[in-house]
Amino acid sequence: MDLLAELKALEASFRAEIAACSDDHALTELRDRYLSRKRGLLSDKMRLLPQIDPAQRAVAGQRANELKRLIEEKLQERASEITASQRAAKPDLIDVTLPGIRPPRGFLHPITKTRREICRIFMQMGYSIEDGPELDTDYFNFEAANIPPDHPARDAQDSFYISEDTLLRTHTTPVQIHSMLRRKPPIRIIAPGRVFRRDATDATHTPMFFQVEGLVVGRGISFAHLRGTLQTFAHMMFGSDVKLRLRPSYFPFVEPGAEVDISCFLCKGRGCRVCKDSGWIEILGSGMVHPALFDRVGYDPTGLTGFAFGMGIDRITLLKYGIEDTRLFFENDLRFISQFGG
Amino acid sequence: MKVNYLWLKDLLPGCSLGGPESVSRTLTSIGHAVDTLTIRGEDAVFDLDITSNRPDCLSVIGIARELAAVHGASINMPPSDVIEEGPRIEGVTTVIVDSDDLCPRFCARVMTGVVVGESPDWLRARLETIGQRSINNVVDVTNYVLFETGHPVHAYDLDRLNGHMLRVRPARPGERLRTLDGVDRVLDPQVLVIADQKDAVGLAGIMGGEATEVSAGTKRILLESAAFEPRGIRRASKKLGLRTEASTRLEKGCDQEAALFAAARVCRLLQEMGCQVSRGYLDVRAASEPHGCIDLTAEEVATLVGVAIPIDECGKILEKLGFLVRFDAPSKLCACAPSYRNDVVSSVDLVEEIARIYGYDRIPSLLPPLDSEPEPLVPHLQLEEDLRDGLVGMGLTEVINYTFITPTGDPSQMRPLLNPISERTHLRNTLLPGLTESALHNFNNGNEGIRLFEIGHIFHLPDQECAALGILIPAGLPGESSWRSRGSTSDYYDLKGHIEDLFDRIGIRQVKFSPAPDGCTTMVVALLTAGGDEIGRCERIDIDSKHPAYAAELNLEALLTKVESRVSYRPLVRFPASSRDVSFLIDENIEYARLAAVVSEASGPEFTGLSLIDLYRGDKIPAGKKSMTMRLRYQSSEKTLTSVEVDSLHERCVRALEQAGAIRR
């Protein structure tokens, strides 16, 4: 008889039989009947291979192998069908209340989360992100920012020096200066980064913290634009019901300068511990870029104006979540970090 | 600085200030933030946060001037007229100023018939409201005038001054002075002193000396009311570590024109208490330039503020603030600042004055025109963000450590801080000590799932600063386990797997892990290279004696240059793939990477992949050998490979492995 025809018949009978199998036991029997080495129907046929015409042998051999693979595949397919139907028939095999098997979970540091939130808001407003070195010169950190030696503003920014002329930056203002030197107006950037001040460590101070500063330079940029920008930021960051208050203040690199408060989002302005009963929370410093800075970076100040602002990322995170101690940020306790979401 | 409500009211009669709360709001809105407001019966105390550019506001008169400007009122200056009697001052004392660049003005007055004693009740009470303790009538009056005018006045016991005279000169090298706080100080010529004929009797602008202090027996006093060069005061005060009410004002610059008035106020108040004022006064002053005039146009105001304020309204505001204003042309003014406003030097300063009195609240909110083109995130920052997302996605947690560390390794390889404030004395040259510290903290607190990373700058000698990524995975601890399975014990291969996965995610291929060469510290397990450049290393570290860990540090600048396009699309192959396994024994010292290379060299284009599916070392196989099972995959993009074809392709690879020393099992 033609071996190819026999294989075809065998396939047909297998297909009929497997359709009738309804449990694992029947499947095992079926496998044995076809594939068992000693008495399997297919194994029997394969043993015949050496005896047939060599011209046919290759084709028949390939066909037999293919049938073997097909049988194995179908058996496996049917086995999973049976399992699935058994599960469907007996749903009590799953205790749906058992804890799920969770993949391991990691967390971003809360400062990174807040930084991204702030940066995203400004990127939506068309700002580019800049960064720069943490170690910079006295010139870029102070003098170019209009803070000459012996200036009273240096008191608030006691610095860590590496050499007479090199220090850990006390604010991200040097990034603004570097950016102005590298770019040409119009400019619209923000600069997030680590900054360092020689403050004793306590619940509200750490010698290292994070800032985001923003800078917009162009023709016709006004204080009204500063106000509108910060209002948009505050609404997006803290909620659209938050009110903004600008108070005159002094930073050597801006004039006019303003300290910016938002209405307390915790007590809605009624007064609480966080806002020290004032109903207002100070969140950033800002102002119109002092013409001396344009002078330092070689811009023609005629008709050129700009605004700048800066805020502490740590402080905003602290306020937003009601964290009581800023030292927690650098203790890196997983019980702390894991509270702010992935 | 503390100011009380009733004192302000005295200076602003007929001005409807409103209650203390209203004053507090007004002061805040014009730039003098009220830290706390304490109501005390009818009176109230404002604790003000005066910015460093406004030393003129470190006084009751200064604050009253600000309020007067807001309310359009005028200030009622306290009386300073006195009845002079006795000999003229020139016959009693002399003042010589050697360094008039450092002391542009020095006024002196003499009082006789002084009876040192208790201050009257009103004076004690008023000083008390602003937190000043009463000492005696003379000291209290000088203090009172300091807070009232912002100008320091110092009283010397005239009869204790050698030669009955004062001289302003630099200290002599090594000169000694015991100051009023009882501290013996050694001075140098960078410190300016007030001296008598022989010795220093006070630190100029900072503190007087004990030897010439007014005391119970004092009969005659010499009053000093002087202005000093602010930077000199600042440097001396910093150098000596001594800050006083006088120095905090003088170092920011005082109103020179107030010197005579302050001295007269002290005379007047002491005269009211029964002392006599000698005839005349001494006034030694260097030639000084009067404040120049500053031009301002309405356009400048409108551009900077964003709202058109008519020029005459600008002028009115400035006049209320004490400026002399002249209107030169339409839409243009010229303003000259009063003597107490040294901070106003340019037109932008005038604009701030106008804007703050006009009211920041009245300035509208607008968004700036978008005239700059938005840019994509720069590649190095994009890489950092991708790494963070990748690592968090793999279950690692981000930490942030201090940039300065306590050196653990060789401190000569690290840059020291010149002025550290703790045992963290050096800039970190690696992220791993910080990660170790974080891991230890978490172990000590019983936290689980400690797998950490940090992205931050590190510093190398002589002056390199670069961004780095550090990863730490504790070794020998079971990973996450559940009711269904126990987690496997983590080791070097987990760290490597994380790095490999991370590199896949960010588009870095062709990374080589090679054993640390001789000469590396014993901690280094592997070096990572890409295209021949070192990009990082893996280390075995000890978190503490019980907790080993594997950690890696990658140089992000080097890494960035190796990032290829993250997506390289290839059409799907329509023909099925086949795989064959091969198990063999091989010498322990033959690396996997070499075997993988052997296979890929031997194979043709149909070979598409290799995975190691089993590795066994142990006593079931001969010593010095390991057993491996590899799974090789074959696929053709042109046809379905027959099993005979696959077998022959596979055989070629297996033979190559055998030539490399594999013994097929």
Ligand SMILES: [Zn+2]
């Ligand atoms: Zn509140």
